[in-house]
Amino acid sequence: MKKSWLGYFVTASFVLGSCVPAFAADGAALEYWIAGDPRRTPAYVESCERFTEKTGINVNVVEEAGDNTQIQQKLLTMIASGSAPNVIQVDTMYVADMAKAGIITPLDDLPGFEEAKSGLIEAEVLPSVVDGKTYGFPIRGNSIQLIYNKQMFRDAGLDPEAPPKTLDELADTAVKLTKRDDDGNVDVFGFEIGMSTDAHWTLHAFSPIFWGYGGEYQLEDGSSGFGTDAGVQALSYWNKLVNELEVSPSERVQDGFVSGRIAMMLDGEWNFRTWREEYPELDYGVTTIPMPSEEVVPQIPLGGRVCVIPTMAEDKENGFELIKHVTSYDEQMAYTKDEVGLGVRSDMLDDSWFSENENYRIVLDDMKYSKAKAATEIMQMDTIVYDAIQQVINNGADPAEALAEADVQYNDLLASY
Amino acid sequence: MKKKTKNILKYLAMVLIALICIGPFIWLLLNSFKPLREITAWPPTILPQTFTFENYVNAWNVVPFGRYLLNSLFTAGTSTLAVVLVSCLAAYSLVVLKSKLSSIVEVCILVGLIMPTQITFIPLFKMCRSFGIIDSYTGLILPYLSSAFGVYMMSSFFKMLPLELVDSARIDGLGEFGIVTRIIMPNAKSGIVTLTIFNFQQVWKDLFWPLLLINKPELRTVPIGITSFLQMQPRHQGQILAAAIISVIPLLIGYMFFQKQFVQGTSFSGMKM
Amino acid sequence: MKTHKLSNSRRKAFIGVIFLLPFFIHFAIFQIYPFFSTLATSFTNANLMSLTQKFVGFKNYVSVLQDKLFIISLKNTFIYLLIDGVGVVVFGMLMALALNKKIRGLSFFRTTYYIPVLVDWTIVSIVFLFILEPNFGIANYFLRELGLPTQKFLTTPKQALIIIAIASVWKGVGYYAVLFLAALQDVPETLKEAASLDGAGPVRIFFSISLPHMMPVVVFVVLMAFIGSLKGFDQFYIMTSGGPARSTTTIMYYFYEVAFTNMNTSKGATIAILFTIIVLAFTGTQRLLSNKLSGVEGVN
Numbered sequence: 001m002k003k004s005w006l007g008y009f010v011t012a013s014f015v016l017g018s019c020v021p022a023f024a025a026d027g028a029a030l031e032y033w034i035a036g037d038p039r040r041t042p043a044y045v046e047s048c049e050r051f052t053e054k055t056g057i058n059v060n061v062v063e064e065a066g067d068n069t070q071i072q073q074k075l076l077t078m079i080a081s082g083s084a085p086n087v088i089q090v091d092t093m094y095v096a097d098m099a100k101a102g103i104i105t106p107l108d109d110l111p112g113f114e115e116a117k118s119g120l121i122e123a124e125v126l127p128s129v130v131d132g133k134t135y136g137f138p139i140r141g142n143s144i145q146l147i148y149n150k151q152m153f154r155d156a157g158l159d160p161e162a163p164p165k166t167l168d169e170l171a172d173t174a175v176k177l178t179k180r181d182d183d184g185n186v187d188v189f190g191f192e193i194g195m196s197t198d199a200h201w202t203l204h205a206f207s208p209i210f211w212g213y214g215g216e217y218q219l220e221d222g223s224s225g226f227g228t229d230a231g232v233q234a235l236s237y238w239n240k241l242v243n244e245l246e247v248s249p250s251e252r253v254q255d256g257f258v259s260g261r262i263a264m265m266l267d268g269e270w271n272f273r274t275w276r277e278e279y280p281e282l283d284y285g286v287t288t289i290p291m292p293s294e295e296v297v298p299q300i301p302l303g304g305r306v307c308v309i310p311t312m313a314e315d316k317e318n319g320f321e322l323i324k325h326v327t328s329y330d331e332q333m334a335y336t337k338d339e340v341g342l343g344v345r346s347d348m349l350d351d352s353w354f355s356e357n358e359n360y361r362i363v364l365d366d367m368k369y370s371k372a373k374a375a376t377e378i379m380q381m382d383t384i385v386y387d388a389i390q391q392v393i394n395n396g397a398d399p400a401e402a403l404a405e406a407d408v409q410y411n412d413l414l415a416s417y
Numbered sequence: 418m419k420k421k422t423k424n425i426l427k428y429l430a431m432v433l434i435a436l437i438c439i440g441p442f443i444w445l446l447l448n449s450f451k452p453l454r455e456i457t458a459w460p461p462t463i464l465p466q467t468f469t470f471e472n473y474v475n476a477w478n479v480v481p482f483g484r485y486l487l488n489s490l491f492t493a494g495t496s497t498l499a500v501v502l503v504s505c506l507a508a509y510s511l512v513v514l515k516s517k518l519s520s521i522v523e524v525c526i527l528v529g530l531i532m533p534t535q536i537t538f539i540p541l542f543k544m545c546r547s548f549g550i551i552d553s554y555t556g557l558i559l560p561y562l563s564s565a566f567g568v569y570m571m572s573s574f575f576k577m578l579p580l581e582l583v584d585s586a587r588i589d590g591l592g593e594f595g596i597v598t599r600i601i602m603p604n605a606k607s608g609i610v611t612l613t614i615f616n617f618q619q620v621w622k623d624l625f626w627p628l629l630l631i632n633k634p635e636l637r638t639v640p641i642g643i644t645s646f647l648q649m650q651p652r653h654q655g656q657i658l659a660a661a662i663i664s665v666i667p668l669l670i671g672y673m674f675f676q677k678q679f680v681q682g683t684s685f686s687g688m689k690m
Numbered sequence: 691m692k693t694h695k696l697s698n699s700r701r702k703a704f705i706g707v708i709f710l711l712p713f714f715i716h717f718a719i720f721q722i723y724p725f726f727s728t729l730a731t732s733f734t735n736a737n738l739m740s741l742t743q744k745f746v747g748f749k750n751y752v753s754v755l756q757d758k759l760f761i762i763s764l765k766n767t768f769i770y771l772l773i774d775g776v777g778v779v780v781f782g783m784l785m786a787l788a789l790n791k792k793i794r795g796l797s798f799f800r801t802t803y804y805i806p807v808l809v810d811w812t813i814v815s816i817v818f819l820f821i822l823e824p825n826f827g828i829a830n831y832f833l834r835e836l837g838l839p840t841q842k843f844l845t846t847p848k849q850a851l852i853i854i855a856i857a858s859v860w861k862g863v864g865y866y867a868v869l870f871l872a873a874l875q876d877v878p879e880t881l882k883e884a885a886s887l888d889g890a891g892p893v894r895i896f897f898s899i900s901l902p903h904m905m906p907v908v909v910f911v912v913l914m915a916f917i918g919s920l921k922g923f924d925q926f927y928i929m930t931s932g933g934p935a936r937s938t939t940t941i942m943y944y945f946y947e948v949a950f951t952n953m954n955t956s957k958g959a960t961i962a963i964l965f966t967i968i969v970l971a972f973t974g975t976q977r978l979l980s981n982k983l984s985g986v987e988g989v990n
Contacts, residue, residue, distance in 0.1 A: 037648045037649040039479070039649055063634065065628065065645050067648065070625070074629050078542075101740050103739070251824065251845045253825055254457075254652070254654060255453075258457055259457035261825065270650040379951060390935040394845065427793070431799050435803065438805055439802055439805055441818070442805060442806075444820075444821060448820075459826055461831055503716070506712060507714075514705060515703075516702075517707065519706070521714075527970070529721050531969040531970060536962040537720070539727075541720065562720075573910040574872075611869065661813040665809050672804060672808055
């Protein structure tokens with residue numbers, strides 16, 4: 001019995017071993033890590049094939065699985081143990097910290113830098129600039145918008161072409177769109193504030209309102225800025241929607257929007273393709289996130305991926321050639337049309353494709369409002385503020401007190417930094 | 418008559434527990450056959466109104482599950498084989514032979530049981546890099562080849578075996594290795610099967626190590642496949658559910674197969690003679 | 691046994707070492723070395739984001755022990771341990787007793803009871819999140835249909851930890867049942883029959899025959915159950931990410947957050963070391979207690 005099992009596994013190991021294709025035959029191939037999901041990968045692989053055709057340089061595309069933290073962890077572990085791919089896509093929020101730590105290299109002195117940079121939307125490049133040096137080029141960007149169900153607007157007697165523009169209007173509209181059953185249980189939430197179990201996403205949804213009230217993560221002297229009036233106003237606004245008016249859930253509802261349980265929410269372009277394919281009858285509108293008043297210029301947290309070159313990587317010139325290729329007009333348009341992530345070039349707006357795809361046009365246009373989620377130790381800052389938000393929304397704490405506590409913690413962290 | 422009602426009650430209780438155990442999965446299974454819009458429908462439907470295999474077909478197409486299943490089977494199978502053998506030898510030494518190393522190993526086992534595995538990954542990764550076994554089956558399997566839990570568990574089982582077995586085997590002229598493989602192991606079949614199931618499952622479900630070590634898609638394991646679905650934006654609930662079912666089925670079949678062995682193993686056990 | 695200790699003892703000791711070596715060598719390389727490397731890290735300011743590190747003495751230990759979140763996570767871990775650790779042992783034993791009968795369909799029940807154990811936490815979490823969705827999950831749907839008040843489940847600090855603990859009992863109980871079952875089946879039938887003939891009822895037989903006979907396994911299982919709860923991580927990671935309002939932040943989750951999300955390797959290492967010390971103290975106490983209890987161990 002035991003022996004036959006052993007035999008089986010030895011045989012299996014040979015069979016499996018021989019099925020593993022060798023790495024691209026010549027060692028000269030660039031290794032390019034993409035933050036993967038199976039739906040996006042083919043588009044990036046095709047893009048690299050075009051690069052190889054053009055330059056004769058082979059590219060080995062590695063699709064990374066896992067969530068943001070896991071990918072980042074893997075990357076840093078590799079670097080810590082002395083190896084690194086040539087080009088990596090990392091989440092925008094990590095770039096500044098990685099640059100400060102000296103893990104990634106500035107691109108400024110590489111050939112063709114200025115020209116390549118000039119085509120990209122400035123706000124999208126900004127988070128990768130540290131001490132005047134540019135450490136990465138964005139490959140896809142996103143900003144979040146107010147997305148609303150037009151049919152529900154009509155059913156409630158509202159004009160679907162006049163979505164709310166201020167936070168007060170947003171609250172009023174949310175009240176009108178909320179439906180309850182006879183026992184008072186909510187059947188449809190008017191608005192979803194966007195709080196979820198993910199601290200970083202929660203801060204993503206919280207930031208535009210916080211910024212709208214004039215808040216900043218860090219004050220001019222570098223200390224925590226959450227306990228300010230802006231912070232208290234923003235958090236009180238959220239608290240009002242969830243606990244007082246009861247027009248928003250305290251946690252995101254999976255597929256809530258498409259199933260008609262959420263009338264308005266903050267979300268991004270990454271949904272559009274699935275909605276078109278799976279819910280063709282869904283009639284939704286996309287608009288810029290409402291601000292405290294119409295005079296306030298919106299500031300929307302920028303998300304997306306940035307291509308960077310690790311300090312340790314070999315052959316940086318060719319790595320940069322690849323970055324220039326993937327951020328070129330043709331490639332950026334190709335990604336956009338494949339709906340694997342919106343391109344980040346300012347010259348794309350004139351492309352005729354956008355006049356046929358209005359929602360994407362709005363998103364691309366909104367990128368001018370992009371603001372980097374940048375702060376010292378941003379990841380921990382997110383968690384600290386998230387704790388305060390949860391204390392208020394889920395545990396009945398006072399916004400001013402909870403945020404003052406967050407200030408203490410964040411300042412402690414900054415002091416130890 | 419009284420015994421009959423008692424029996425019926427007993428059955429009812431057992432069926433109820435069974436329902437509690439698998440109820441959530443039945444709900445999962447039912448939903449995996451619904452199209453996405455029905456999964457998200459409100460009010461929810463219990464049975465699929467439109468029955469479809471779409472989620473399965475798509476999940477299978479998005480991720481090469483066949484390959485991932487083979488990789489997981491191979492990794493978990495090979496390491497479990499090693500763990501069983503290594504654990505039995507060590508446990509025999511601890512329980513019967515006793516040597517100078519015993520007390521050190523006992524402390525090791527305790528530490529091994531307690532230490533969170535996650536903390537070992539960074540040093541482990543560095544080590545695998547210097548061995549040059551990143552992105553290979555060797556690297557994938559190597560850290561799993563022994564288990565403190567396994568030694569501890571086999572020791573507990575061996576402690577229950579009558580030592581006369583060992584004595585009479587020695588009189589028959591069997592060497593110590595022969596005693597372990599031909600006398601002790603067959604007599605501790607229930608323990609071995611239990612360890613096999615536990616260890617197999619442990620390695621099968623591990624996500625973090627393969628995630629860290631493996632770059633090549635051909636070497637990925639099932640949990641990484643599931644993660645791919647959780648990563649997709651937006652999530653496709655239907656495909657996630659289908660992928661979940663796909664990943665469970667091999668374990669389920671394996672367990673049912675071993676369970677038979679498990680029952681036989683104990684009833685043929687030499688201790689009952 | 692006694693007779694053998696005298697004869698051949700040197701040869702036996704030698705073979706004893708040889709048999710331990712495969713385990714010991716592997717363990718030394720893959721566990722002990724990383725453990726000491728972690729211990730060393732806990733005295734530095736290592737951070738995954740920086741490539742250099744320096745010695746800082748006990749600074750990390752001081753900062754962790756003063757950390758409010760560390761104290762909260764200790765408290766949560768302890769509550770969770772009480773519900774989950776005790777729950778799986780008690781229900782696991784009951785389940786094993788139920789399964790240790792010769793009845794029709796036994797194999798079906800055994801398989802069924804073990805399914806939650808087989809299925810990974812990732813999937814179990816997906817299922818639970820799906821069912822317990824606070825507004826539109828099937829659980830609240832039924833509550834609404836029955837006219838009962840809906841529950842917030844995992845989204846309120848009042849319920850989240852308890853629900854995860856109950857889910858863990860549900861998921862883990864089959865595992866411990868299998869261990870108990872294996873031990874129960876090794877209790878000689880003849881002993882039980884003899885006791886039965888003497889007029890002992892099933893409860894009496896269990897406590898005076900089966901349980902003492904199973905003692906080594908019981909001690910082992912209780913230890914495993916408690917260590918298992920202390921090390922629980924996936925459920926918290928996937929279901930609640932330690933929230934809401936930190937109500938499900940356990941030590942292992944906190945360790946992960948510090949070491950991996952915040953990438954503070956040295957503070958993470960410190961938490962891991964402190965955690966190991968706590969568990970060691972815990973198991974030490976438990977061993978002392980069980981040594982007193984298992985004067986019965988020599989039944990064979």
